[in-house]
Amino acid sequence: MSSREFDLILFGATGFVGRLTAEYLTTALPEGARVAIAGRTIEKLVDTRAELGPIAANWGLVVADSSDPTSLAAMAARTKVVVTTVGPYLRYGRGLVGACAAAGTHYADLTGEPLFIHDIVERYEGIALETGAKIVNSCGYDSIPSDLSVYEIYRATVADDTGELEDTTLVASLKGGMSGGTIDSGRAMMEDVAADGKRARILAHPYSLSPDRALEPDLGRQSDQAFARAASIDPSLDGWVTTFIMAQHNTKIVRRSNGLLGWPYGKQFRYREVMSAGRSKAAPLVAAGVAGGIVAGMASGAVLSRVSLGRKLLDRILPKPGTGPSEAARKSGWFQMRTFARTSSGAKYEATFAGKGDPGYQATAVLLGHAGLSLAFDELPARAGILTPAAAMGEALTDRLRGAGMTIEVKRA
Structure with missing residues (x-):
């Protein structure tokens, strides 16, 4: 995927949690990272990018709508990773998973909906395995x-x-x-x-x-x-x-x-x-x-x-x-x-x-942000399909979150 236009697209960046995630990414991106924010209207995207400050000035803007499969497919084809805060995922998430699975694009979301994960495993697991896409659910405080x-x-x-x-x-x-x-x-x-x-x-x-x-x-x-x-x-x-x-x-x-x-x-x-x-x-x-x-x-x-x-x-x-x-x-x-x-x-x-x-806002923005960055930049196991954070990223994500100031410790009693 090295030839793709972006390393990471944040879908839903004009929403509440999406905006918090975008703000966090401005502090955590590696040098040279190619980022875009995506949403339904170009006007809101322009305003959001301006409010994020100079670091985001060159970020791309992508118009996409969860009800428009063509726009989702086009977005997925342009990037290595899509990070999405657009939920509830049962209502709005299946199409984007399908687009990312078909394009071999990695994906991270915030879902706390077992019914959604059950559905996308049945529909898209085989496709993601074929294309090598890592579809990673529940990348916030849950779970x-x-x-x-x-x-x-x-x-x-x-x-x-x-x-x-x-x-x-x-x-x-x-x-x-x-x-x-x-x-x-x-x-x-x-x-x-x-x-x-x-x-x-x-x-x-x-x-x-x-x-x-x-x-x-x-x-x-x-x-x-x-x-x-x-x-x-x-x-x-x-x-x-x-x-x-x-x-x-x-x-x-x-x-x-x-x-x-x-x-x-x-x-x-x-x-x-x-x-x-x-x-x-x-x-x-x-x-x-x-x-x-x-x-x-x-x-x-x-x-x-x-x-x-x-x-x-x-x-x-x-x-x-x-x-x-x-x-x-x-x-x-x-x-x-x-x-x-x-x-x-x-x-x-x-x-x-x-x-x-x-945990549901400030901390989740950090957790989701680093999940997306790990998928985009870390050397990860070759495992593909509908995955969990541990199965997709494991110790690479642990190391990132420790570096971001979170405490992750294990001791033998």
């Missing part, structure tokens, strides 16, 4: 910290020769807001399930994104629901944990990585994610409330999504896509993911993945 934390623990077990991974739990702590885009993605999935009830099985099954479900172990029920004392995960933890709203997606990504890499984590690898509810006297009530509230919220959302009046109500009460917090609020956010793992030999490991900035 790079989860995926790379387990991958780095696995690398430590290989170095120490301590056997395969078994029970592994991630505990999430964070300060940040729920983005309108994330909520809209959830709505897109609920509407999809409302239209076809069989699609709920994809959300419920722990191995629905596995590259070969027949080779996955039968480990019994692996629930994403949680309400427990933190010490039940590791004695070093205090307080309570509860259901983590992104666990249903992140756990599938991590399990898919295991399969794509040839199941090196182990056939008895059992993975779950929870969220810290704190240590106060009210923590048990908070934990129970969050766990119950997520279940109730998803159930009520699914019901409302079935009828026109319910969808109109959701339109009125939920945050709109493309909206987000102030710059001060974004900078005050943070996240810390601690992953506790035990191996078949009894060895224990703890990984920490932490970063500054609102």
